[in-house]
Amino acid sequence: MLSSAATSIIVVLIVFFLFMEGAGVFTKKPIEDGFLLAVSPSNPVKKLEPSQIKDIFDQKITNWKEVGGKDEPIVLFRTSDISTYYTDEELGENFEFFPAKINELISKQPGIIAFFSDKYKAENFSGRELEINKIKVFEFLSGEEWFPTAQPIAQMGVKPLIYGTLWVSLGAILIALPIGLAAAIFLSEIARKKVRNLVKPLIELLAGIPSVVYGFFGLVVIVPLIQSTFNLPVGETGLAGSVVLAIMALPTIITLSEDAMRNTPRAMKEASLALGASQWQTIYKVVIPHSASGITAGAILGIGRAIGETMAVLMVTGNAAVIPHTLLEPVRTIPATIAAELGEAPNGGLHYEALFALGCILFIITFGINLLVELVSSKQKHKKH
Amino acid sequence: MHKIETKNVNFFYGENHALHDISLAMKANTITALIGPSGCGKSTYLRLLNRMNDLIDGTRLEGEILIDGENIYDKNTNAYDLRKNVGMVFQKPNPFPKSIFENVAYGLKVNGITDKAVIEERVHTSIQQVALWDEVKDKLKKSAFELSGGQQQRLCIARALAVQPSVLLMDEPTSALDPISTSKIEELLFELKNKYTIVIVTHNMQQAARASDNTAFFYMGRLIEMDKTKTIFTKPNQKQTEDYITGRFG
Known part of the structure; x- marks a missing residue:
């Protein structure tokens, strides 16, 4: 009697914790901790779906009007792309000018979407951080791509x-x-x-x-x-x-x-x-x-x-x-x-x-x-x- | 001609010599009772008549068993066809876990009868033959397990009759039943005698005396004597038979 009650409680606890942890995936932003996505302050797009972000970075979407913005080609920017815009001297020996340069780039390029680490975010950051929708249960279940470590955005289609x-x-x-x-x-x-x-x-x-x-x-x-x-x-x-x-x-x-x-x-x-x-x-x-x-x-x-x-x-x-x-x-x-x-x-x-x-x-x-x-x-x- | 004839039958379970040189004959439309103490071989003998012992590993038969003049252990005899002709009723009622109707229809279906009208007709007649119709006609679709033991046993007899055998083997069919159910089945035997040759194994002396035409007494795997039931129970030839039926042993 006691042992079967204990067994039942343990089973219920296991299932409870499983579901509690599992539910977390729907309450978090699907972007890696410590990173952010930013766009030009003039860009009217404020919020994107995870799948849209993925398509943008896969260059399936190349114009902001496709996601409800102005007719403006999308310019992708990852941290590693910085060398195409600036020389090593401009960035400084220890990348100390990195945040300022990103800041400059974002304000210069109206079509940019930039993915970079928090630590390069300047104090007087002039860009606008993009909001990302949370993963929805339906998307999770019906998504056809499972790239949980993909950057900039994890694909959680099961x-x-x-x-x-x-x-x-x-x-x-x-x-x-x-x-x-x-x-x-x-x-x-x-x-x-x-x-x-x-x-x-x-x-x-x-x-x-x-x-x-x-x-x-x-x-x-x-x-x-x-x-x-x-x-x-x-x-x-x-x-x-x-x-x-x-x-x-x-x-x-x-x-x-x-x-x-x-x-x-x-x-x-x-x-x-x-x-x-x-x-x-x-x-x-x-x-x-x-x-x-x-x-x-x-x-x-x-x-x-x-x-x-x-x-x-x-x-x-x-x-x-x-x-x-x-x-x-x-x-x-x-x-x-x-x-x-x-x-x-x-x-x-x-x-x-x-x-x-x-x-x-x-x-x-x-x-x-x-x-x-x-x-x-x-x-x-x-x-x- | 005799309906069933056994000539010098010896039967072995592995090394165990279970039946010794049994020769006996039964006429059509008679009831033959097989009596004797437990382990005397009467059930073994009965199960030879529809080749039920084939199912047991390591058994061996010598001699001949003829039904309608044909050796049923001949290589050309199909045991399944034989069993259609030689029905069997077991000691304990053993209906299938199916409805009353399906229980009786089972034998017809496995023998390839698919015409629903024929099946229905045969099921009804068979149930009527065992005088069960009035008791079950409203619940043919119900499980056979809802019937009482006596009703179940009559259902099992109906099930055996449905495939239209000419011989009916009964292995202590009333040993698990109360006296009223027993007497119903004995009455039934008299009616069935007109159509079937019946061989019944029984431990119940009165039953053998009441219900059978001939009686065979088995002892230690041997047939001691077989005669008209009246003779066996009044003036048997053998001392052993007399001792048994008067209750001195067994």
Whole structure:
């Protein structure tokens, strides 16, 4: 009683902190701490969306009128561009005149947009600091670009990561479920006792192998195999991730389904056979319906492992944060992103919080799947009795 | 010709010699009761008649079992077709976790009957045959588990009848039932006798005496004697039979 209450509290706390940290990404300016964007004081544009700023610096937007300003070509200025305007002598030996020169440049160039560090901001700064809108939840979810460390503005679009996660997991479950079910049927209904006693412990042993080892296996065996089979430039693809995950999910699916199938009462199977049903008809019409809840449990746990699995996927999927069109392209999943980037993200910064927000999304996805399966299986049970 | 004929049957579970040289014959449209103490081989024998023992690993049969003159253990005999002809009712009611209707329709569906009208007709007749119709006609869609034990057992008999067998094997069909349900099933046996050849394993001496035409007494894997039920229960040939039916052992 006490321990289960404690467990519940811990779970709630973990989820609470996850969401609290994750929410931070929507309350911060999406610009790196200590940097600012400034424009000429005569420029009427006061506020920009993060995506507009990115397009400006990518030179997709080249005129201020496209973002609601005057008809004036945009002049980009990064700190490193200063040498095209001023000589080293003009800037001083230790860049002591840097702030003044930026100030001068901003007032001279009506079309400028300048990105520079706070410490170069002059005391009598004459430019106008540009306001940047915060990242909106919708943008976060639907953004198609994930460049959390891009300058001047971080791109926090998680769509490719969500897609990558779902594609790889879906692929894994599509591979693992039929194979797992077939193996479970074989072990429980067809194999002789000797075979079962030999094979089942082996399968259970598979569950105990560390995921990094699966990753190695994938990297050494599956990745080259996929590369040569499909004649691809790289073998590190979503499919490689799916295959590795499927292998990892198999022991769970097989063990749980097989246990459930073996629990089918003998009387029920004999009743079916005594009516002239073949062994396959009996498996299909009696054994599988009877063990449906066990099979579903195996599938949920299998999917759960697939969606949450980090290391093996990180090693074999290629990790390109691009929306995949087929499973034969490199993809990047949410857990792999978190694992790979958290170490580099400054504590408490925007990137750090974006990774927590990714964790929230992962949590919501798995929670949603569990809920769905729970609903479906409870409905089935209701129908059965 | 005899409906069922067993010639010198020996049966083994692995090394265990379970049935010794059993030879007996049953006429069509009779009820044969198999009696004997637990472990005497009567259920094993019964399960040979629809090849149910095939499902157990490491079993072996010697001798011949003929139904309608054909050796059912012949290589050309299909066990699934055989089981359609030789229905079975088990010790405990074992309906499927499906509706009452689906339970009876199951055997028809697995045997490839898809015509809904035919299925419905057969399900209705089968349920009527076991005198269950009035009790379940309003709840055919309900789960079979909602029925009482006796009703479930009659449903299982209806399920076996639906595939239109000519032989019905019953393995202690009333041992899990109360006296009223038991007597209903015994009454049913008399009616079914007109259409089917029935072999029933029972521990209940009165049941064998009341319900069967012939009785076979098994002991330690051997057939001790088989005769008209009346003879067995009044003046058996063998001392062992007399001891058993008078309750001196077993």
